Amino acid sequence: MTGCGCVTAAGAGAGALFDAWLSGGRAIRPVRRFDTSMLAVHVGGEMPDPAPGHAYRGAAHLDVALDEALAASGLPSGACVAIVVATTKGFLDSGRTVAERGAAHGVGLPGRWLAARVAERVGARRPDSGWFADPVTVSTACASGTSALALLAAAAPMISRQGIDAVIVAGVDLLSDFVFRGFAALHAMDSAPCRPFDRGRAGMTASEAAAVIVLEPESRARDRGANVLATLLGGGITNDAAHPTAPSRDGAGLARAIDCALRRGDVVAADLGHVHAHGTATVFNDAMEVRAFGTALGDAAALVPVTTLKGTVGHAFGAAGVVETIASIEAVRRGVVPGIAGLDDPEPGLRLLRSPADLRSPVFLKVNAGFGGFDAAVVVAGERG
Amino acid sequence: MNTVRASVVGDAVRVDLADGRDARSSIVSHVVSELSARLPDAAAERLRRADAPTRCAVAAVHAALAAARDDARVPGERVVLWVSLVGGCEAADRAFWATACDSGGAFASPQAFAATLPSALAGDVALILALRGPVVVATSRTEAGVPDAAFALAAGSADVVVHVTVRDADEEASGGPRADAVAVPVTARPDDGLLAPDAEAPGRG
Numbered sequence: 001m002t003g004c005g006c007v008t009a010a011g012a013g014a015g016a017l018f019d020a021w022l023s024g025g026r027a028i029r030p031v032r033r034f035d036t037s038m039l040a041v042h043v044g045g046e047m048p049d050p051a052p053g054h055a056y057r058g059a060a061h062l063d064v065a066l067d068e069a070l071a072a073s074g075l076p077s078g079a080c081v082a083i084v085v086a087t088t089k090g091f092l093d094s095g096r097t098v099a100e101r102g103a104a105h106g107v108g109l110p111g112r113w114l115a116a117r118v119a120e121r122v123g124a125r126r127p128d129s130g131w132f133a134d135p136v137t138v139s140t141a142c143a144s145g146t147s148a149l150a151l152l153a154a155a156a157p158m159i160s161r162q163g164i165d166a167v168i169v170a171g172v173d174l175l176s177d178f179v180f181r182g183f184a185a186l187h188a189m190d191s192a193p194c195r196p197f198d199r200g201r202a203g204m205t206a207s208e209a210a211a212v213i214v215l216e217p218e219s220r221a222r223d224r225g226a227n228v229l230a231t232l233l234g235g236g237i238t239n240d241a242a243h244p245t246a247p248s249r250d251g252a253g254l255a256r257a258i259d260c261a262l263r264r265g266d267v268v269a270a271d272l273g274h275v276h277a278h279g280t281a282t283v284f285n286d287a288m289e290v291r292a293f294g295t296a297l298g299d300a301a302a303l304v305p306v307t308t309l310k311g312t313v314g315h316a317f318g319a320a321g322v323v324e325t326i327a328s329i330e331a332v333r334r335g336v337v338p339g340i341a342g343l344d345d346p347e348p349g350l351r352l353l354r355s356p357a358d359l360r361s362p363v364f365l366k367v368n369a370g371f372g373g374f375d376a377a378v379v380v381a382g383e384r385g
Numbered sequence: 386m387n388t389v390r391a392s393v394v395g396d397a398v399r400v401d402l403a404d405g406r407d408a409r410s411s412i413v414s415h416v417v418s419e420l421s422a423r424l425p426d427a428a429a430e431r432l433r434r435a436d437a438p439t440r441c442a443v444a445a446v447h448a449a450l451a452a453a454r455d456d457a458r459v460p461g462e463r464v465v466l467w468v469s470l471v472g473g474c475e476a477a478d479r480a481f482w483a484t485a486c487d488s489g490g491a492f493a494s495p496q497a498f499a500a501t502l503p504s505a506l507a508g509d510v511a512l513i514l515a516l517r518g519p520v521v522v523a524t525s526r527t528e529a530g531v532p533d534a535a536f537a538l539a540a541g542s543a544d545v546v547v548h549v550t551v552r553d554a555d556e557e558a559s560g561g562p563r564a565d566a567v568a569v570p571v572t573a574r575p576d577d578g579l580l581a582p583d584a585e586a587p588g589r590g
Contacts, residue, residue: 372508
């Protein structure tokens, strides 16, 4: 990984995101963009207003994230670049768009937009043939971002073989009246800012984000003198096959995904410096994760620091995996793992961080899960700054 | 195990083996009722409530997997399910928004909202058929045959890759729901006719 960029409720930039996370503060506020007066929940994690000049709000934010990631990576002009986008609803920004059947409706739109933008910015060319010749959209609910990274970890040899110089993986999802009303109907949201892994937790906080990571075959990146931020070691994807919207109670699906990621990454649980949990703060998700970590990490589960970003900026759905990976890469770079905002009374069994902890190891585990039983995990080795 | 293609068009199911030695046909309602009788209650109930595209996908994946497995025992953990969607999920979005646009969303339907995710169909297929291995929902306009990435995901952890292409629900009016599934044993990953681009199949262009 040679470049990262993002826009979240904490503002633009990976640095701003990490600073907000480390501070223990909240970027969760009353929703401004649409009316919530008929609902029981009124808070969310909104990105700042975008710069004008884009047809889609999501594109404006993705553009900012792309700029930051490309500047960091220094990707050479004319590189062969594949595009992978993780999203649940693409650039969908309003229920009105659904009624009008607007162009923003297509879930593949962010990928097509991003491909054109990357070509324009760095003169990138697409792979001539194969699965990556056109932009790819991965959509596995809230596990989309981590699924995309796990998939790319598995496909790394294939990517090198096909002469692809870099993969730009993006996560994007917007907070709209459409998704807000949906999660309100599911009674999945807390009326107060969320409290991941707290015994008194009462649901998630809906949020939005645009995030970009530039991935390159490691040898190629080092050969060209790129600043390597992190290395994607391995990934795992599984399915609970248990319930359409709820996680399995035993966490077995996520535990298998973690086990696969560790095995493929040639990492043992004791090597992990921290675990970046999904931590939506719903009663069932967090309980499931506690069990999954216990199963997959064994004795190390009680020792490895476990944290999550969601208490700071909320849950950015399909973009969450990419944003949270960026946050953890920044944590390794700065040598400190931030705690979980809103956590006062932790669930037992894990070393859940209420305050920042010194970094023990640059290797971290990132997991996400989603509706439909989707589970995904990646193991990443960050680079200390 | 065999490489198998199963196509569901409307209510017709056609299963072809890679070597051309067999071609079976059935109807979706028969496959579904036969399957329902063997499913746990929760999965059977989910199948009973499934919409037409999901029933098509279940029938296609089940038929392809059953023929590919032959007598071999392959647990659901050892199957990669790769779902390619053509288009988005506009019909589901409109159905949910019809319940959510008035009264500030106070009467929005949670079930209709869950169906608006592009991954909802894949989640249902996995639940109904107890497929606990890697399940990926992806779109790529140039996709031809089974994506290499699916085999990359299978390496060392799965025995069979099932790739199913499902036509967008909105296209039902122009030809009915359609699902095309190809089941390929990981050990036999041949570049045979079944894996080649098929101009007739939706989602391959």
